[in-house]
Amino acid sequence: MDAKLKQELIQTFSERLSQAAKMYLENCSRCGLCIEACHAYASSPETRYTAVGRAQNIRRIYEEYFKKGKIAKKLNEAVELSDHWMEKVYETAYTCTGCRRCMTYCPFGIDTGVIQGIAKMLLITANMEPKTLTMLADMSIAKGKTIEKTKANFAIAAKNLEKEVLERWRSEGGEEVVPLDVQDADGLYVALAGKHSIIPAAAIMNAAKEKWSLSYFEAVNFGAFVGNPAKTNEIAGRIIEEAKRLNIKEVVICECGTAYRVMKHMSGEKPFKVITFAELIARYVEQGRIKLDKSKLPGKVTYHDPCQIARQGGIYEQPRYVLNQLTDHFVEMTPNRQANWCCGGGGGLVAMGEKDFRMKSAKVKADQVKATGAEVLCTACENCHTQLSDLNEHYGLGVKVEYLSDLTAKALVQD
């Protein structure tokens, strides 16, 4: 590694050293309570798959460049930056899904996400980050700049979805089935690129007689996956500007955990509320704005808490409330809620491919699903849905993986 890059990496590290980051790097007592909290270690017990093992790769750089005292450096195994050590930094960043289960077991509450954030920025500085994630982030930013040219085509595509939305819910005459650019709407629904992310949601919001508008932008934020705060803000900024332009009361994030985390917790103060689609469905049911038919969902149903919505966002009960309106045969997986095992696909791993690692590191998740005996595995995050579908196929779980939105839309009762 040349001296110039080394200096740039030290500078990058320095810029990420908030007081919280310093505390997380210095306060670990190596108690080991985080070790078995990691799904990757629980599935494949190797030290490099532990939270403390990953963090040590970053702590040892910290000891070398940001701490004083020769003896302390030796005792704390300080290491110099090198090409070899950057491979370890890569492992820190991309064998972790950012699920933060380890944090809930840590007696000091060390946020591994912050340490992982340092690792990701070091990789970007060294031009070693996964290029797929950078490509997707750059595409999202470019989309913000070129959106005016493609709006007309998107509007035609939205119009073409009407038939499939109406199959789920027959709207009254004169209503826009998939509305765009609705000024002063109560909700701006931010979907993913696929129609499966739009159709059930449109049917449900129309059934609830919501005044809503579909965003031109996709919810997912690849700037966050690659760990680049500037790109994260720019991508989120497109949606924030759209919501401000339309004077929206509430931004409703589709079933995408990272999108929710970024918009709710990483985008500063905004003149609108941010909620998940699961919360919106629960509100509609509670207020009697939609009615659901339990006969549409036979068999045992279980629920996977997406890490970014549940452990990070605290949204535990609303999806369960909805599921209990959809079936009398809901069963919890064990453990659940805050202690639920991560699906193993977060942190950008699904987009990157990484199927061998994703399957190997999530065996504990597959075992957990199998133990429920459920026929339907429901979740509220597309990343989790993709990973759980892959696990279903790889481990022969024999479940049907479903979105909460889709199960709800299929059970809508039309008066």
Added chain:
Amino acid sequence: MSDINAAKVLDLKGLPCPMPVVKMSQEIGSVNVGEVIEVHTTDPGSLSDFPAWAETSGNEVLDTEQGGEFIKIFVKRNN
């Protein structure tokens, strides 16, 4: 109906996020510079995603077609 001759047809219908663009970026190298890939997708978002991806990767969306059961996007490899 487009009269563009595609060297390859890429079926991306029904893929979850963000696979349509990921697959496209992986496949563009499989045709020669100047040749066209015809993408079939069911993602409305692809109509904005693909032009943005083309802009950042130096390629070009020549045309899009809607109205059938799926969306067609014609992408020319430029580099």
